[in-house]
Amino acid sequence: MEQHQHKFRVNPTKSYSERMTETRSELRQLVKNKLRTPVLPDVVSTTPGTPSLRDVVSRYRVRIEGWPLADVPFKNLSDVTNLPKLEVLLRGWLNGTIYFRAIDEAEFSAMMADPSPWVGPPEGESAGGDAADDA
Numbered sequence: 001m002e003q004h005q006h007k008f009r010v011n012p013t014k015s016y017s018e019r020m021t022e023t024r025s026e027l028r029q030l031v032k033n034k035l036r037t038p039v040l041p042d043v044v045s046t047t048p049g050t051p052s053l054r055d056v057v058s059r060y061r062v063r064i065e066g067w068p069l070a071d072v073p074f075k076n077l078s079d080v081t082n083l084p085k086l087e088v089l090l091r092g093w094l095n096g097t098i099y100f101r102a103i104d105e106a107e108f109s110a111m112m113a114d115p116s117p118w119v120g121p122p123e124g125e126s127a128g129g130d131a132a133d134d135a
Helices: 016-035 053-060 083-095 105-113
Strands: 062-065 099-102
Touching: 016 053, 016 083, 016 099, 053 062
Parallel strands: none
Antiparallel strands: 062 099
């Protein structure tokens, strides 16, 4: 009879990779939930796949305010390979300093003509000249 040995971790602390995966997953779920707020009541609750943040901005006519461009370039969350940067984003979404703002058609058209302002600083603050990376 063949015996199988189970290997147990000596240290139950999660690896860096596991923490990255969990944080990224939590961020994605949080962003999806934020899209279902009263600001965007018509958002379908089941979005196929995982759209990039730029797709979300385009599809739902929203702008992401408060994104920390100086610390985290605006890109797909899968491309953010640094746990502290993901944690900055997670804290921002959780405490409300990063949020969606619905935009009108004129603002959307302006964003399409000049895609650099896909995300913005909190209302009333200057963008500081930072350009957003492709997402």
